[in-house]
Amino acid sequence: MSSKGAAPPSTAAADPPRRTGRRQQRVAAAVLLTPFTALLVAVFLVPVGYAIYLSLFSEDHEGLGFGGGRTVFTGLRSYLSVLQDPSFLSGFGTIALYCVIFVPLVVISALALGLLLDSGLVRMRRTAQMLVYLPHAVPGIIAAVIWLYLYTPGLSPVIKLFAQADITIDFLGLHTVLPSIVNIALWSGLGYNMIIFYAALQALPREVIEAATIDGAGGIRTALQVKVPIIRGSVVMVCMFSLIGALQLFTEPMLMNQATPMVNSRFTPNMYIYDAAFRRNNYGLASAASIILLIVTCVLSYAVTRWSGRRERRA
């Protein structure tokens, strides 16, 4: 073609500027990355390293503990005592049960709402989105406060309403307290996850949907067999963040802890860590529990991404 244009500079002339260019790029990369790297070291690597170090030692308080305790190397003993502590393990049991209820519930309902909004059947789409999304802008602790009030007998209009229909309902009972916590999380997370799905659905190529419609697929079939498989990536992302979120569970049960004896001070692994560090002053134990929780989180995230990756390759 007639691509004459400006003659490219000869290599001899181009070499020095290109080299300085590359050096300049390396300098720019370093400058842009320095603040983040400093944070990475200061608030991630160093604390984790220090926690590992601390988890291998134990304070040995002799006598009345005056003059400070002696620090003794105890190896993996803290890890063993954490792993053998029934209250730590039951915390994980609580989380597992919470996940079994919460993850399918939030994924399915957010996906259903996202698909409905995407289907074009719904009126006032923007308003609906905004209303469902709104709780996400409510801080977790405040969401917990609101719902705790709605769960408290004597305060709750919900309980009063049920009472008028002769139904006694106890939101803070032995079997209801976990679903009550799930409800708070669902209330907060529903709209946010719905928006993620909706955004992904909106980004789908319209031709694909048209093709399915022309092929005679109905609305529901198109949704389930065409749309959902394409946005599988978003579904996996939501699952993963819900799982990680579940492992962090602290704020809501901590508040429940004030209101009902059904939630004890070691209800979740995070509460166990808080309890060990600040009520029992056992930093070795708390550090070991933190490291175990960290490992579980990483393994779980890795497993989810690997699993979804394999699914994707097979598909």
Add this chain to the structure above:
Amino acid sequence: MTTTTPTTPVNAPQGPPARPLGKPFGRSKLTSRGIANAVVLIAALYTMLPALWLLLASTKNADALFGSDILSFGDFSFGRNLSDLFSMDGGLYGEWYVNSLLYAVVGALVGSLISVAAGYAFDKYEFRHKEKLFGLVLTGVMVPPTVLALPLYLVASNIGMVNTFWSVFIPVLFNPFGVYLARLLSSGYVPNEVLEASRVDGAGELQTYVRVSLRMLGPGFVTVFLFQLTAIWNNFFLPMVMLSDQHLYPLSLGLYTWNSAATVSPEYYPLVVIGSLLAVVPLIVAFVMLQRYWKSGLTAGSVK
């Protein structure tokens, strides 16, 4: 190059395809429309009613909160509650509000600048151990902040930083998810050709970043900023671990302590309610104001 292929294609696209025969939802379209709207309405009621309760409850004094019907307005004491809120405990609530704004707005601003810069560098530049470093970022994404809180406390107490503003402010700047998102958004929003053009013009790399790329990254920046703003405003575990001075508390921790106090002194109940209501306002304002940019950022993130 000189072949004489006809330049007018024979099979030119014939405009948009004809509308599909029949309606996509068949005869039941009316019913499915009804069901769809009903489901969305129920969801909206589910999310709105507790918020509405918060609004109504904030107009009630302590007695009415326990005694009267939530919908009755006989005891309208919103103004009283408001003035009580800001005068209780020597105006602590006002201090908490300022603290929260400082932690969240300044923290999210600085934090997202740091994250976007790093994400951009990961996207646009080649350097040694790049993918290894990015792997570390991804690990950071997976690690919940609450797991880091205790180790952070231990380090902070060692260097004497516990119970200071900085002990909460510095850790919240660390936002690996922001870096991950920024890398994704940078590859979507900033075409490499623009950088080439800028280089040909003789602009320095950092100059290009500040003057050209950062502007194109606008929606991405807003997305990262909003995520971080929400996260910091929500932050509870870290301040709870780090702070013992009530004057340094953010709203979340302050309201928690008042809520604990309310079990003994019920006069705190209305204050927790109205305090919670006011604590929600900044986030809603931020989201409504920045919704447009935030949405486009999210979409770009989810296509990948």
